[in-house]
Amino acid sequence: MTSQPQPHQSFWHRLLDAKITRRSVLGTAAASAAAITLPVAFSDAQAAANNGAPIKADPTTLKPQTVAPFRPIDPTRADTLTLPAGYRFQVLAPWGETFTADGREMGFNHDFVGYFPVDMLEGGQSATDALLTINHEYVNPLFVGGNTKERTPAQIKKEMESVGVSVVRVSKEGQSWKVMPDARNRRIDAMTKIELTGPVRGTAPVKGATVVSGTVGNCSGGQTPWGTLLTCEENVDGYAKAWEGSGYEAMHQGWVTEIDPFDPDWMPKKRTAMGRFRHENAAVTLAQDGRVVVYMGDDMQDACIYKFISRGKYNPSNRAANRDLLAEGDLYVANFGNGSWVLLDYAQNKKLQEAKSSDGKPLFASQAEVLADARSSALAIGGTPVDRPEDIEIHPRTGEVYAALTNNSKHGNYFGHIIKFRENKDDFTALTFLWEVFAYGGPQSGFASPDNLVFDPYGNLWMVTDNSDLGTNPIKAYHGNNAMFFLPTEGPNAGEAYRFAVGPTDAEMTGPVFSPDGKTLFVSVQHPGEDSESLDKLTSNFAAAAGSKTPRPTLVAIEGFPGWTA
Template structure:
């Protein structure tokens, strides 16, 4: 029995019937006041999607005015930026970048920034290893066959997904991809190790090693310098890649990759559960345990938290590389502001859960984790409206969640919520929450997706209204866009449009260089709704001499940089 079969009410249908009291909603004034006296562990929360920053968030003043003049709505096939800002195309699909001739993958999504000198304590803003997720392929562009795929096309698609590790350097005022032995591809054919409670068990057919990482949507970075790439829409490949040996149950996990060590085998962290992973926001609690917040990106799915049992040691990277093997997984209940443990031995509801046929849904912790969505709903996790990105405010420690939309229940525009853990402890089992911003014509945005905080504590958000198709309710919005939100002061929660993407494209995976002067942003699936190669809707980032649009990374500059 799937979670979808068991869900009949949405986030708002369930929650708006619950009377919100001071115990279930944060007062904005109280939250702002509390931020002034945050304990050290909260104040050290990282901005930049877990990436490094040369700015101490505790020593900068909140910025309440956008550093640009907002751009008007447009449907142009271009990346539109405010006056004074510029971009360059970097690492587009199909470019060779490894010593063995591998190409950059398709449909760029999450981007991780790892300073080249990070393991030596450095924070270079001009030289780095970037990790780029490649979420899925468009069969029209990869192989040109949208009907029955040939074995050669399946192979090409399997090699075009996954992750690219790319060294980039700023030279002569421009960013360039540069040769490096660490440049490489992790794709659907790469050997990856399963770790944690599901390793070697029945749900994964006894596997300890599996092939590939697919559906790589968003992700996160760890303090010890690894990428966490999140596997989202993995079930659809079963039919498309029939005969290739693809196993859907081997996908749908959080996979850890060390960008600095090509010899280190990537690890699927099964303790963090199997679902449509959109992202993971990593932080370190006051007691040293590592906490990861995650969303299950589908309608009527849940928000999760993983808490490691081991503790982070900045001086022992080898030990840190094992931290995500073991821990506790929780699901959020927004009705009473609690985290519910998903542990078969310690939660009787999981032992007693039965399907429509009267049979037990779970017999072990491996079963619970392998279908975390069904487990979450069985214990009272709150189904919400497509929880996509989750990020942690660098000044307040509050956790922000982008709820993209839910067309099944009329929530076409989505919203951003935020919550604060009890006693400002990320390992707490209770929290308080409130709505930060609501999408719609009155606010100017719809379908919030990826989030990133700058060191001031400003929130930047990109949208994804692709699933609404030609629905006229999104006409006010134009192409997918990127917005700026102040999180403190009189303009808190008000959206200001910074950038607009090309036709049919999403902008994804925003991440800053540590000095805040370059914003790396992925342009995903431009021209995706094209009928054929003769009727292309976009030509964005096309290779010279061709008209075919290409997913790509862009480097945006013109920012003033962060000042204490």
């Protein structure tokens, strides 16, 4: 980390902004008839890697791919993880595996994955030893407790223990990754004590609370330059009915929660200054003046895209101070009609002071109320409602901001698209920007419903899809199971999608993140067998434990990439 933050940061800095097992399972693409074995042409950089020449991980000099560095595979309905020839996967840290000294198990429905090199705080970037943070978005009561109707107190407790975040140390030994014993291995779940910070702390919207219980609905997230996780709370309202009698408070959820994977004694913090909505992600970067900027999407049809700018500035030599940077700052919403960022500040924005409900009552009376209902606040001041903004990521070479707009059946956008925008003068704190559509979903592109995004150091975009209707919607028959695609961002094929991986039945792949050497891609396989009628009528057996047919959400480690050197 340099003492002078740059708008387009180093590869490793960008990666930070991105995503005791009893049994290891290896899979190969050879098991699938969909895997094609013929080679394809590579760009100069990829060809050098295949010939054994190291590639320096410097995004200012690396050449982007103009074609896929693999033979794209066909869509499939196979109940496995299908990959191109030469690639393989390993099941790692599946649901239910014990991984802590006190006997805690991995949570359910893995989502965002954060990669924190175990030597990061000493300036290292180990590609073979890391603390991973894994979000667990929600539970399927069929698998967690076996009761899909009335939940017992014991089942509610089990569900509350199965969501949240896992911090787990992994290490590569030979060709395999393993979960390692470590005092930092732990679960943060729906009952963990978490501190509220910022303008909403102790106010009426949260019933005066300063410390609350739990983090739930953990979807995507982000990583900070100082080595903490930002886990995003998305669909949180439905738990109040499901967990009736548990003391669950919906208004205590729906925030961005900061967790320090290196320090179990540091109480997690809910950053209320960043607003309450269906948080999908948190794309973190540093502005030219050292302030922290975070881009966020509200995963809902006709919802908005936001930008948070910290008041304080990043200090690479003061980690303790950096851990407080997200407690104070300004929240903006994007207006795509004129390419501007509009401030959500009750004292400064008269539209917020004058906003009325349908019966003529004021919508807001304070900044705390504005932030606690950021969606209504954003729409009241001209934020543009868009088509389900899911993941947002920042190009490591150009600084352009990419956003996946998954779909919107209200307006006939069933396939979704990806947009990109560039801040004025390449300044992440700018209040104006220009934007365009980067890629459209549909039969012509091969994908539908783009979700999580991740950049490799060449500046190529990798994207996973989020379709829940692939088995029932005839207009998506071309798609096969949910998949992962590679999209060049420059050259004649920019925006073209090349299918790299296809997930198992009913599943989606989520939270992709590369190891620092580019040789391993970690990605979650979420909710395989989601549409199973019962434990006797399973639609998937993916990652089932020995002697069982029940599918398990899991992390997978994909190998076969030529890698590069930093």
